[in-house]
Amino acid sequence: MTLPKRAAEVIEHHLGSELLAYHPETHHVFALGPIATRVWRACDGETQVRDLVQAMRAEGIAVDRGEIIDIVERLIHARMVVADAGQSVTGGSYTRRNVLAAGGALLGVIAVIAPTAAMAASCAPSGAICSSSSACCSGTCTGDLICL
Amino acid sequence: MFDVATVLEALESDLALYVGSAAREYAFIHAGVVGWGGAALVLPGRSMSGKTTLVMALVRRGAHYYSDEFAPLDEGGQVHAYARRPSLRESGMRHRVALPELGLDRPKPPLPVRWVAQLSYAPGASVTFARVHGARAALPLIENSVSIRQSPRRVLAAVSEVALGAQIIASARGDADATADALLRWMSKGEHRGAM
Numbered sequence: 001m002t003l004p005k006r007a008a009e010v011i012e013h014h015l016g017s018e019l020l021a022y023h024p025e026t027h028h029v030f031a032l033g034p035i036a037t038r039v040w041r042a043c044d045g046e047t048q049v050r051d052l053v054q055a056m057r058a059e060g061i062a063v064d065r066g067e068i069i070d071i072v073e074r075l076i077h078a079r080m081v082v083a084d085a086g087q088s089v090t091g092g093s094y095t096r097r098n099v100l101a102a103g104g105a106l107l108g109v110i111a112v113i114a115p116t117a118a119m120a121a122s123c124a125p126s127g128a129i130c131s132s133s134s135a136c137c138s139g140t141c142t143g144d145l146i147c148l
Numbered sequence: 149m150f151d152v153a154t155v156l157e158a159l160e161s162d163l164a165l166y167v168g169s170a171a172r173e174y175a176f177i178h179a180g181v182v183g184w185g186g187a188a189l190v191l192p193g194r195s196m197s198g199k200t201t202l203v204m205a206l207v208r209r210g211a212h213y214y215s216d217e218f219a220p221l222d223e224g225g226q227v228h229a230y231a232r233r234p235s236l237r238e239s240g241m242r243h244r245v246a247l248p249e250l251g252l253d254r255p256k257p258p259l260p261v262r263w264v265a266q267l268s269y270a271p272g273a274s275v276t277f278a279r280v281h282g283a284r285a286a287l288p289l290i291e292n293s294v295s296i297r298q299s300p301r302r303v304l305a306a307v308s309e310v311a312l313g314a315q316i317i318a319s320a321r322g323d324a325d326a327t328a329d330a331l332l333r334w335m336s337k338g339e340h341r342g343a344m
Contacts, residue, residue, distance in 0.1 A: 013304035015312060018283035020290075022300045029290050031283035110284050117169035117294040133268040133320070137196060140268070 001069070003052065004076060004083040005045030021080060022114060028078045033108020035063060039071045043081045074109050157235075164217065164232075168294040174220035174228065175299065175306035178292040181219045181227055183212035184335050187262035188227045190219045190310070192292040198269050198324060200234050205328035213250040214259070218294070223302065225309025226258040261310045263335055264288060266318040267327065273320035275330045280318055286311035288318055 012021045017034040032040055038061065042052045049068055056063050075081045124136050128147045133140050136147035168176035180191040180199035189211070193199045200216040207213045215230035222228065231252045233244035266288035267275065280288075289307040290296060296303040310316075321327040 011300050011304065013301075013308050015283050015286070015308050020283050020286055020304050020308060022296070022304060024297075024300065027297060029287070029296070031287055033282060033284075037283075110287065112287050112291050114290060114296040114300070115293065116297060117165050136268075137194075140270075 001049045002045065003039075003043045003047045003049060003072060004081040006040065006043045007080055007082050010080055023078065023080055026079055027114040028080070028111050029114050030075075030078065030080060031110045031112075035061060035067070036071050036108040039068055040075070040081075043072070043075070045082075071109055074111075078111060165294060168218055168220075169298055171220065171295060172299070174222055175296075175303040176294045177219040177221060177289050177307075178217070178294055179219040179289075180216050181214035181230070182206045183214055183256070183259050184263075184332070186259065188214065188219075188259035189263040189265065189331065189335060190227060190261050190289070190314075192219070192264065192266050192288050193268075194292065197267075200236055201324045202267070202321075202327060204234060204236075205324040206331065207250065209328055209332055211332070212256070213252075214256065219261075221261070221289075221306040221310065222258065223305055223309075225261060225306055225313060227261050228258045229256040231256070261314045263331075264310065264314050264316040265331060266316075267321040268319075269322075270320040271322060273322045275317070275321050275327055275334075276319040277317055277334055278319070280316045283308075283311065285314075285316040288316065 007023065009025065010021050010023050012019055014037075017037060019030075019032040019037040019040060021030045021032065021040070022028070035056075038056060039052065042055075049065055049072075052068060053063060053065055072081065076083045124130055124147045126138060126147055128136070130136050130141035130145055130147045138148040140148040142148060177190065177192055178194060180193070180203040182189050182203055189206070191199055191202060203213065203216045213234075214227065215232075216234040217232065218230040220228045220230055233246050233252065234250070236245055264285075265275070279285075286304075286307040289310060290303065293303050293307070
């Protein structure tokens, strides 16, 4: 499998071995940990997954193909990288909620929605999608990423 | 029949939001800010999250008032004062309080951000001082940015500086006075682990 290419419109800012990346159309902001950042940097539309796995192992980074593919699937769904048609190797059906889900933390991939000015000045009502409790009027963002 | 004070309050809030989203030199974060020992504590949070109450509790304990609404961050990650009278809610109505000890009549120097606490009110909760590290430490600030959609590069640069240099926690909190005491102990002693 060839890794997809980073979307040209994504704005990135590096923090050492980690990365913040913002998509100006979807308004997702991703915080990528060291492994996810390494995968991100390899997303050039040419590098093979197996080559990346070998390179990372040679650098002393314990990683398997499945982890890399899961990271890539999340990035594809969030349009942070551009995949060719049919490139989704797991047939993953990520929803917007999956992209924001806390499970991504294990992969070093965490996303939030960049708020509008009005959103940043107000709180989300019960039933709204959330990425942290502080965004909810109730003060509680459930495990399903819904404000109580 | 309009209540003039309420209309003016709403107008001021809308103008402040516009200024925050259109500012070209600063990344505006919706947050309370106090100074302590030559550095700043930033408390990002949405409206109704209790920022002003907590800021005032900290000020009563000796912290320096910088803002109860916005944290304007410059490109170096320093926070500037947003000098306006704190806005308190009582019986669903907002009103400004004029307190001479807040020092709003004189300029205040920008401060390096040494602490960020993203706190969600939960009755009876205690603050847990488990630090968030790396790129994810910038997310509490990004989630409360009023200008990231207009100026993403500036905001990412400013919050990254803060994420690299500050101790950042995300926790539930209980009553404002107990929380202020715990925060000041944390800031005075350095890094803590576990609930206080």
